[in-house]
Amino acid sequence: MDDRTHGAKIEASDDMLLLDDSTGLREDRAVPPGTKAKPRSRLRPIFLLGIAVLLGLGIYRITETLRAPRESGRGQETAPQPVGVATIGTGDIKVVVTALGTVTPLATVTVKTQVNGQLLEVGFKEGQSVKKGDFLAQIDPRPFQLAEAQFEGQLVHDQGLLDQAKLDLARYQTLVKQNSIARQTAEDQVFIVKQNEGSVKLDQAQIDNQKLNLIYAHIVSPIDGRVGLRLVDAGNYIQTTDSGLAVLAQMHPITVIFVVPEDDIPEIMAAMRAGRDPEVTAYDRANVTPLAVGKVAALDSQIDPTTGTVKLRANFDNLDDKLFPNQFVNARLLIKSLRGVVTVPSSAVQHGAPGTYVYVIGADDTVSPRTVDLGPLDGAMFAVNKGLTPGDRVVVDGADRLRDGAKVLISTAEGSNGGPTDGETPAKSGHPSQHHRGDHPGQRDQP
Incomplete structure (x- = not known):
């Protein structure tokens, strides 16, 4: 046998090996004589394995990240919420109408x-x-x-x-x-x-x-x-x-002319017919400092149809000259006083789907919303017509984090809104109300 015959056998043997190791795609392909096969890369499996490991780590991290807030939220829901608390009591509420007024001398010459x-x-x-x-x-x-x-x-x-x-x-x-x-x-x-x-x-x-x-x-x-x-x-x-x-202005006494809504005329007229002139307190422009206290002297003869208001004149002794002609003041007309009514701090009042409500704390330190019917506002206290009784405990601070049935932790100090702590009777504000009857300013909306 010569060398050429031996070479042909070797080539035939190599072709058989290629057919055995190749995929189905190669079964129908014939290697032309005299062509050498390319060697397979040994790094490809390692590369594919690395990609699979990285994908697995990424999926694990994303799963842990999404799971952490849910577990944290469940922990917060179960933990008691610290709140400020006030105990419902009784007190006096002044029904006051606030109006803008101008100091007017009785005589200017x-x-x-x-x-x-x-x-x-x-x-x-x-x-x-x-x-x-x-x-x-x-x-x-x-x-x-x-x-x-x-x-x-x-x-x-x-x-x-x-x-x-x-x-x-x-x-x-x-x-x-x-x-x-x-x-x-x-x-x-x-x-x-x-x-x-x-x-x-x-x-x-x-x-x-x-x-x-x-x-x-x-x-x-x-x-x-x-x-x-x-x-x-x-x-x-x-x-x-x-x-x-020169111009002369009478200073003692002096008057303040202001306007009130027409809806208040019947009560004002009833008080004047009974011989009780309603009390009027004049405050400064900022509506903070009281300047003088006087009495209603006269009521105008007609209502202004464009504003639905009527003018009133109040007399002030003005012995200390705190009122000056043409001075701008805030007049607070005391219509009546409600004695011994149930009161609630304005910081406890919420608004939401139930309407006007407060969070009441039960014996087991859990809260539940209770709708209330409010009366006039006097400073920081509302009169309560219905819904609360003396001795009830209500949340005055931290109510925005509460839900029905939530467990609470009663704070040992007053909340940020100045509400009293548990066991204290809320004190009335030193300033009379700036609103009248159904006006409930300063209440927070609860979704």
Whole structure:
């Protein structure tokens, strides 16, 4: 056998091995003579195994991540929630209407001259408090004094003519009886006497007019009040058409005019007819500091149809001058007081699907929502018409994390909203209510 025959056998043997190790795709493929087979990569299985391991680790991490919040949530649901608690009690609730008002003096007077002349003297200081009749200014009186003297002289002259006419009349009447003169002469003398009497009266009126001008030249305060800034200086010639010398405003007493809704008129009228003038407290612009306490003095005669409100006037003594004319204030009208009613802190009131409700704590320290019917708000306390009784414990802090039947842990300190702890009776706020009846401000909405 030669070398070529041996080589052919070797090649045939290699072809058989390739057919045995190849896949079905290679069974029909014939390797051409003289072609060498490519060796298989030994790294491919290792690469595939690495990818499978990495996918497994990724799926494991994702599963653990999704499972952790659920387990944490179950742990939180089962743990007691710390809350602030208040015990329901009784107290007094003031039914108050708050309105915007303006301080208005009972009298505001612009001091003006009633005669023309030179202003000789100003007798007041700006901002001074004066009494009725106090001296304010002096206008030059000399022209009026001279005119008075002139008319007094005219009066003496005319009075002399009148006296002479009366004597002539008496003489003529005697002569007429004696038929010594014509009757017409006596009759004419009667009219002459009347003319002279008229002249005398005219002279007297002129004198009185000049005396009045002298009074006008000496200007005095027409009311008790405070003098404003001076509008004219001494030395100026002033006239009756000028704007004035100064403005006076009555300070004691002083009033506040404010408006209230028409729905409150019946109760206000009932109180006034009973002789009980409702109390009004004036607060500053920020509605924080009380300035003065007064009484309702008058109610307007008609309702404003555009706003549905009516004006009220309240009187204040204002002895400490805390109220100033045209000052903006908040007026709080006390309509009535509810005595000994059940009260609940406003921080305990929630809104949600049940309506208006509070979380009540049971004997086993679990909470349950209870609907309540609320009355007026006085400061931080609501009057409760229905739904709670004295001694009930309600949540005032932490209610947003609660559900029906949740276990709670009562805090030993007050919550962030200032609510009292368990066993304490909630104190009433020092500020009266800024809302009326059905208004429930400051309540949180609960989904």
